[in-house]
Amino acid sequence: MKAVVWQGVNRMGVETVPDPQILQPTDAIVRVTKTAICGSDLHLMDGYVPSMVHGDIVGHEFMGEVVEVGPEVRKVKVGDRVIVPFPIACGKCWFCQKGLTSLCDNSNPNPGLAEKFWGYSPAGLYGYSHITGGYAGGQAQFARTVYADANLYKVPDGLTDEQVLFLTDIFPTGFMGAEHCDIQGGDVVAVFGAGPVGLFGIASAFLLGAERVIAIDRFPERLEMARSYGAETINYEEENVFELLKEMTGGRGPDSVMDAVGLEAQAHGLLGVADAVKQTTRVLESDRPHALRAAIMACRKGGTVSVPGVYGGLADKIPLGAFMNKGLTMKTGQTHVHRYLDRLTGYIQRGEIDPTRIITHRLTLDEAPHAYHIFKHKHDGCIKCVLDPWADPKDHEPTPAPQAQG
Amino acid sequence: MTTNQREDRDRPESPQNSSPTERVLFGAIGAGLIALSLRQRGTVGVLLAAGGALLVAGAAMGQGLGEAVTGVRRTQDDQIKVEKAITVGLGADELYTFWRDFENLPRFMDHLESVKVGGGDGQRSHWVAKAPVGTTVEWDAEITADEPGRRIAWRSLEGATVPNEGAVEFRPAPGDRGTEIHVSLTYRPPGGTLGATVARLLGEDPNIQIEHDLRRLKRLLEVGHIPTTEGQSSGRKGAMKAEAKMYDNRRTS
Ligand SMILES: NC(=O)c1ccc[n+]([C@@H]2O[C@H](COP(=O)([O-])OP(=O)(O)OC[C@H]3O[C@@H](n4cnc5c(N)ncnc54)[C@H](O)[C@@H]3O)[C@@H](O)[C@H]2O)c1
Ligand SMILES: [Zn+2]
Ligand SMILES: [Zn+2]
Numbered sequence: 145m146k147a148v149v150w151q152g153v154n155r156m157g158v159e160t161v162p163d164p165q166i167l168q169p170t171d172a173i174v175r176v177t178k179t180a181i182c183g184s185d186l187h188l189m190d191g192y193v194p195s196m197v198h199g200d201i202v203g204h205e206f207m208g209e210v211v212e213v214g215p216e217v218r219k220v221k222v223g224d225r226v227i228v229p230f231p232i233a234c235g236k237c238w239f240c241q242k243g244l245t246s247l248c249d250n251s252n253p254n255p256g257l258a259e260k261f262w263g264y265s266p267a268g269l270y271g272y273s274h275i276t277g278g279y280a281g282g283q284a285q286f287a288r289t290v291y292a293d294a295n296l297y298k299v300p301d302g303l304t305d306e307q308v309l310f311l312t313d314i315f316p317t318g319f320m321g322a323e324h325c326d327i328q329g330g331d332v333v334a335v336f337g338a339g340p341v342g343l344f345g346i347a348s349a350f351l352l353g354a355e356r357v358i359a360i361d362r363f364p365e366r367l368e369m370a371r372s373y374g375a376e377t378i379n380y381e382e383e384n385v386f387e388l389l390k391e392m393t394g395g396r397g398p399d400s401v402m403d404a405v406g407l408e409a410q411a412h413g414l415l416g417v418a419d420a421v422k423q424t425t426r427v428l429e430s431d432r433p434h435a436l437r438a439a440i441m442a443c444r445k446g447g448t449v450s451v452p453g454v455y456g457g458l459a460d461k462i463p464l465g466a467f468m469n470k471g472l473t474m475k476t477g478q479t480h481v482h483r484y485l486d487r488l489t490g491y492i493q494r495g496e497i498d499p500t501r502i503i504t505h506r507l508t509l510d511e512a513p514h515a516y517h518i519f520k521h522k523h524d525g526c527i528k529c530v531l532d533p534w535a536d537p538k539d540h541e542p543t544p545a546p547q548a549q550g
Numbered sequence: 551m552t553t554n555q556r557e558d559r560d561r562p563e564s565p566q567n568s569s570p571t572e573r574v575l576f577g578a579i580g581a582g583l584i585a586l587s588l589r590q591r592g593t594v595g596v597l598l599a600a601g602g603a604l605l606v607a608g609a610a611m612g613q614g615l616g617e618a619v620t621g622v623r624r625t626q627d628d629q630i631k632v633e634k635a636i637t638v639g640l641g642a643d644e645l646y647t648f649w650r651d652f653e654n655l656p657r658f659m660d661h662l663e664s665v666k667v668g669g670g671d672g673q674r675s676h677w678v679a680k681a682p683v684g685t686t687v688e689w690d691a692e693i694t695a696d697e698p699g700r701r702i703a704w705r706s707l708e709g710a711t712v713p714n715e716g717a718v719e720f721r722p723a724p725g726d727r728g729t730e731i732h733v734s735l736t737y738r739p740p741g742g743t744l745g746a747t748v749a750r751l752l753g754e755d756p757n758i759q760i761e762h763d764l765r766r767l768k769r770l771l772e773v774g775h776i777p778t779t780e781g782q783s784s785g786r787k788g789a790m791k792a793e794a795k796m797y798d799n800r801r802t803s
Contacts, residue, residue, distance in 0.1 A: 151785075161783045163783065164783050236639065237773075238728065249768070250772060252777070253779055254798055280782045288782055288783075
């Protein structure tokens with residue numbers, strides 16, 4: 145089959161690899177009909193998440209048709225049309241029972257590695273480095289999925305692939321980001337980053353009763369999209385974000401602030417340069433926490449900072465004084481996708497949200513290297529790429545990865 | 551948890567286990583590895599950087615290699631003592647019953663080849679363990695304490711190459727969290743603590759071994775399977791397989 149493979153920092157290529165097989169009796173093989181590229185994939189591509197290995201099949205947003213099930217799979221049937229949540233739940237442990245599926249005790253085959261970096265091991269994730277299990281991902285024609293009964297979610301009839309694909313990750317991620325904001329009547333929510341996660345964060349904040357949402361980014365098309373979801377916007381390249389947020393909230397500051405940017409945030413100024421240089425070592429500082437710093441500073445006293453943005457290791461100069469003295473709360477985590485699926489599917493079925501609106505590019509799997517390129521550099525108005533692994537490869541050989549570049 | 555269980559530790563309990571010298575030393579080695587890694591391209595560079603990162607992080611957090619590589623804990627009479635705990639979402643009785651049948655132990659204790667129960671009214675058992683470089687070690691053991699649903703203790707009989715004793719306790723965890731399994735193993739390795747240090751450099755670290763064993767037990771009993779990626783597809787060839795194997799505990803392909 146064809147699959148997108150990490151070939152080293154900044155190199156994603158399409159290769160022909162062996163078809164996946166059932167390895168354990170609770171596995172199921174999915175023929176992938178749609179898969180998407182996530183901001184998290186960019187962190188992997190750029191080498192900021194430790195323990196990627198040349199040859200890893202990437203991709204954690206994927207769905208398709210079940211073509212084979214292991215002998216112990218009971219609920220899931222061959223022919224089912226399913227979405228695959230990106231964190232893997234065993235369904236049995238204390239965390240899974242509590243709905244905290246991204247913290248599953250049992251699904252990461254490499255817990256020792258995770259414990260070295262993070263103290264305790266969270267769940268295994270598809271296509272997301274060896275520290276979270278080294279599971280082959282779903283930017284491929286087929287994917288092996290594990291603990292099928294506890295994970296694969298059957299898509300209701302009448303919904304298209306594109307309508308449900310983002311249930312695998314970014315819609316629940318934006319929703320959990322908003323839920324973490326603990327929105328009360330009259331609340332103003334600020335969202336740093338108007339990428340796919342930020343956009344679903346904005347939409348979800350309104351679904352959860354936010355009075356106003358203010359989105360911060362620098363790309364006009366993303367800010368435009370944010371406005372179309374009802375947000376007010378700030379271009380951080382043109383404005384003093386802190387001052388403007390303060391003014392827009394009558395001097396109070398936003399009640400909660402979401403960091404939907406993560407560890408590759410962009411920044412100007414001396415601190416920005418220092419972080420960028422340290423981060424190239426991947427060691428002295430693995431994460432660039434500009435958005436997080438800004439979020440902490442901007443948040444009103446007693447407010448909540450919600451962090452769906454991904455961090456991997458160590459970050460410097462977090463304004464802990466502001467955090468402590470303003471009495472803030474922080475909530476974060478990889479998304480517990482499973483717990484939101486029924487509810488969010490309902491919003492889609494009732495037409496209360498149209499997830500397909502963020503899709504700007506529909507491409508073939510062979511075009512993945514190009515897709516990664518435009519998504520990373522936000523070229524060509526790219527907001528979200530959806531790949532079809534079975535579309536006509538347009539008579540060309542798999543596209544080689546572009547040469548490494550900054 | 552009672553405090554006297556831990557009093558045989560020969561150094562004070564502190565989150566910063568390594569001495570200042572150790573920290574400076576390992577920090578420096580770490581920084582050196584990073585510097586070196588910046589000049590090495592490809593896999594080697596990444597590995598050096600990763601190793602360096604761990605050393606620097608360790609030095610920063612006060613957990614030196616002393617703990618990670620040579621921190622073998624000695625009892626007064628030069629024995630090795632390992633204590634580990636895990637919480638499993640099952641009742642104490644079920645866990646006790648599973649463990650009490652010693653023939654189940656090789657199902658999750660990776661270094662055990664087999665345990666056969668027999669003799670001494672079911673109090674005796676014969677153990678075969680894998681030893682470094684493909685050899686095996688065998689010994690007989692007897693149960694020294696047996697409190698159903700609570701505790702089992704055993705020890706090797708006279709003549710064992712590696713005299714050892716072990717105990718497991720099942721304690722109800724708070725709320726709906728299941729049962730805590732507390733294991734303590736004491737043994738006298740051939741070659742004393744030096745032998746143990748060498749053994750752990752060969753990948754036979756008893757601390758890590760027990761931790762992995764307990765996790766396998768948890769996964770076996772909670773889910774019925776130990777998760778694996780062994781045999782999954784990848785775009786890997788040749789040397790890259792070795793790197794992935796290193797991350798995946800030698801399981802991956
Ligand atoms: N928690 C989870 O489970 C989870 C799931 C999916 C994605 N994520 C993470 O969410 C983050 C966003 O993902 P995405 O797919 O939207 O990626 P994306 O790259 O499309 O979006 C990031 C956006 O942040 C903007 N940005 C960069 N620096 C900024 C700054 N200093 N201030 C304000 N905006 C800034 C960029 O212009 C971009 O529009 C990533 O870190 C990703 O890994 C987390
Ligand atoms: Zn994602
Ligand atoms: Zn679980």
